[in-house]
Amino acid sequence: MTTSDEAVAVLTVEAPPVARERSRWRLALPVGVLAIPMLAFLTYFFFYPALALLFSSIQTQDSRGIIGRPFTLAHYARLVNVELYARVLWTTLRISIITSALATVLAYPVALVMVKSRPMVTRVITLIVIAPLIVSVVVRGYGWQLVLQNGPKGMLNWILMTLHVVDAPISVLYTETAVVIGSLHVFFPMMVLPLASALGKIDPNLEDAARMLGAPWWKVFLRVTLPLSMPGFVAGFTLVFSLTAGSFVIPAILGGASAVMLGNLIEQQIFVVYDWPFGAAIAVVLVGLVLAVNGVSMWLLEGRRLRRPD
Amino acid sequence: MDERFSGFGAFILYTITAGMMLFILAPLLLVMAASVSDSYFVTFPPQGFTLKWYAKVLQDRDFLEAMRLSILLALGTTVGSLLFGVPAAFALVRGHFVGLAAIKGFLLSPLIFPALITGLALLQVLNKLGSTDARLNLLIGHIVVTSPYVIRTVVTSLQLVDENLEDAARTLGASRLRTFWRVTLPQIASGVAAGGLFAFMVSFDNYPVTMWLANSEYSPVPLVLMRQLVNVFDPSVPAMSTIIILMAMVGVLILEKLVGLRRALAA
Numbered sequence: 001m002t003t004s005d006e007a008v009a010v011l012t013v014e015a016p017p018v019a020r021e022r023s024r025w026r027l028a029l030p031v032g033v034l035a036i037p038m039l040a041f042l043t044y045f046f047f048y049p050a051l052a053l054l055f056s057s058i059q060t061q062d063s064r065g066i067i068g069r070p071f072t073l074a075h076y077a078r079l080v081n082v083e084l085y086a087r088v089l090w091t092t093l094r095i096s097i098i099t100s101a102l103a104t105v106l107a108y109p110v111a112l113v114m115v116k117s118r119p120m121v122t123r124v125i126t127l128i129v130i131a132p133l134i135v136s137v138v139v140r141g142y143g144w145q146l147v148l149q150n151g152p153k154g155m156l157n158w159i160l161m162t163l164h165v166v167d168a169p170i171s172v173l174y175t176e177t178a179v180v181i182g183s184l185h186v187f188f189p190m191m192v193l194p195l196a197s198a199l200g201k202i203d204p205n206l207e208d209a210a211r212m213l214g215a216p217w218w219k220v221f222l223r224v225t226l227p228l229s230m231p232g233f234v235a236g237f238t239l240v241f242s243l244t245a246g247s248f249v250i251p252a253i254l255g256g257a258s259a260v261m262l263g264n265l266i267e268q269q270i271f272v273v274y275d276w277p278f279g280a281a282i283a284v285v286l287v288g289l290v291l292a293v294n295g296v297s298m299w300l301l302e303g304r305r306l307r308r309p310d
Numbered sequence: 311m312d313e314r315f316s317g318f319g320a321f322i323l324y325t326i327t328a329g330m331m332l333f334i335l336a337p338l339l340l341v342m343a344a345s346v347s348d349s350y351f352v353t354f355p356p357q358g359f360t361l362k363w364y365a366k367v368l369q370d371r372d373f374l375e376a377m378r379l380s381i382l383l384a385l386g387t388t389v390g391s392l393l394f395g396v397p398a399a400f401a402l403v404r405g406h407f408v409g410l411a412a413i414k415g416f417l418l419s420p421l422i423f424p425a426l427i428t429g430l431a432l433l434q435v436l437n438k439l440g441s442t443d444a445r446l447n448l449l450i451g452h453i454v455v456t457s458p459y460v461i462r463t464v465v466t467s468l469q470l471v472d473e474n475l476e477d478a479a480r481t482l483g484a485s486r487l488r489t490f491w492r493v494t495l496p497q498i499a500s501g502v503a504a505g506g507l508f509a510f511m512v513s514f515d516n517y518p519v520t521m522w523l524a525n526s527e528y529s530p531v532p533l534v535l536m537r538q539l540v541n542v543f544d545p546s547v548p549a550m551s552t553i554i555i556l557m558a559m560v561g562v563l564i565l566e567k568l569v570g571l572r573r574a575l576a577a
Binding site for chain 2: 030031032033034035037038039041042045046047048049050052053056106109110112113125127128129130131132134135136137138139140141142143144145146147149153154155158185188217218221242245246247248249252253263266267270276279280283286287290291294
C-alpha cells in the first residue's frame with residue numbers, strides 16, 4: 001500500500017495553472033449537465049421523501065390510519081414526556097457517547113502504530129481493521145452473540161472461568177454493555193481511518209524537536225501529537241456517534257429488551273403499532289441529533305477552530 | 311522498528327493494538343469455527359468437525375432464493391449507481407458552475423443521513439405512489455445509499471487524471487466522447503471499478519434500507535439471516551454467515567488490488 005500511496009502523492013501535485021485554465025474554458029457549459037440525472041434522482045427519492053417524513057411528523061393519524069390535519073407537535077412532546085420513550089432517547093445518547101469515547105481511546109494507539117510502523121505491519125493492521133467493515137453487520141452481531149453468550153458455554157465466560165477471573169458465568173448479552181461492544185466492533189474503523197490520516201500528516205520533525213528538548217513520550221503525545229491530530233479525532237468521533245445513534249441491527253441482536261435504541265423504537269412504531277406520525281417524529285429527532293453533531297464538527301473543522309493560537 | 315517507538319510507551323501502544331486486532335477478529339473467527347462444529351447449539355470450545363450445516367444451507371430454498379435476489383439486486387444497484395454516479399462525478403470535478411460545492415454536498419448527503427431513516431422516508435413516499443413492486447423499491451433505495459460511494463471514488467480518481475493528455479487528444483482531432491472513451495476512462499477505470507464493487511458490497515449487506523422496502527416474498531440475504539437468528543434459531547446460521555464472510559473477503563482483496571483499501575475508504 002505504501003508504494004501506491006506514494007504514487008498517489010506524486011500524482012496529486014497540482015497540474016500547471018495554464019492547463020487548468022484552458023480546460024475550464026473548454027468544458028464550462030456542457031459538463032454540468034451530467035450531474036442532472038443524479039440530482040433529479042436524489043431529489044425525488046431522497047430529498048423529497050425526507051421532507052415528506054418531516055411533514056408527516058406534525059400531522060395526525062385518524063382511526064382509519066389516514067394521515068392529515070390538524071397539525072400538532074404532540075408526537076414530539078410524547079417522546080420527551082412519556083418515561084418509556086424518554087428512556088430510549090437517553091439510552092441512545094448514552095450508548096453513542098460511550099461507544100465513540102471508547103473508540104477514540106482505543107483507536108489512538110492503533111492509528112499510531114498503523115502510521116509509524118514498518119510497511120508490512122501497517123499493511124497487516126490496515127487489512128485487519130478494514131476487512132470486517134465489509135462483512136454484514138448482521139453477521140458481526142451474530143459473532144458477538146456467540147462470544148458473549150450467557151452461561152458457561154460462551155467464549156467470554158469460558159475464558160474468564162478458565163483463567164479464574166470469575167467463578168460463575170457473568171451475563172453480558174442483552175445488556176447495554178453488549179450493545180456498546182458490538183457497536184465498537186462495527187464502527188471502530190470509522191475512528192481509526194480519519195485518525196490515521198490526521199496522524200500521517202503531522203510533521204515528524206515537530207515530535208522529534210519536542211523529544212530532543214527533553215519531553216518524555218507521554219508529554220510529546222499530549223502536547224504535540226494529540227493537539228495536531230484533532231481534525232481526525234473530530235471527524236472520527238462524529239462518524240462513530242452518528243452511526244451508533246442510527247443503528248438498528250446491533251441493539252436488536254445484542255441488546256434484547258434491555259437496550260432498545262431509537263432505531264428499534266421507530267421500527268416498532270411503524271411495523272407493529274402502525275403509528276406513522278409518531279414513528280416519523282422519532283425519526284426526525286434522530287436525524288436532528290445526527291445533523292447537530294455533524295454541524296458542530298463541521299464548524300470546528302472548517303473554521304480551523306482546532307488550531308491552537310500559540 | 312522505528313526508533314521513535316521505544317520503552318514503556320511503545321509497550322502500551324503495541325499491547326492495545328494487539329488487543330484490538332484480537333477484538334476485531336474474535337467474533338468472525340468464532341462464527342467460522344461454529345460453522346464446522348458438530349453440536350446443535352454453539353458451545354465454546356467448539357466440538358467435533360462436520361460440513362453438514364453447509365450441506366443444509368446449500369439445500370435451503372429460502373436461503374438460495376435470498377442469495378439469488380441479493381446478487382441480482384446488488385448487480386442492478388451497481389449498474390444504476392454507476393450510470394447516475396460516474397457522469398455526476400465528472401460534472402463535479404470538471405464543471406465550474408454556481409453552487410458546485412452545495413451540489414457536491416447534496417449528492418454526498420445520503421452518507422451522513424442515517425440509512426434507517428432514508429429507508430423509512432422512501433417507504434412512505436413509495437407507498438403513497440402505490441409502488442408495490444418490492445424489487446423495484448429495493449433497487450431505488452439501494453441506489454440512493456450506494457451512489458455517494460461511487461461519486462466519492464470516481465471523483466478521487468478523476469482528480470488524478472492528467473488533463474494535458476485530454477487536450478492532446480482533442481488537439482489531434484478526437485471528439486469529446488472519443489476522448490473520454492479512449493483517454494479519460496482508461497485512467498479512471500480502477501476508480502470506477504472500485505466504486506462499482508463498493509456499491510455491490512454495500513447493497514449486498516445493506517440492512518437498514520432493505521428492512522423497510524423488502525416484503526415476505528422478496529427478502530434479501532441480510533433479512534433472511536436476521537430472521538433465522540432472532541426468531542427461529544437455526545444451527546445453519548453460522549454456515550450462512552461464513553459464506554458471507556468469505557464473499558466479503560474476496561471483495562476486500564479485489565478492492566485492495568484495484569485501488570488500495572485505505573484510499574478507497576478514506577477518500
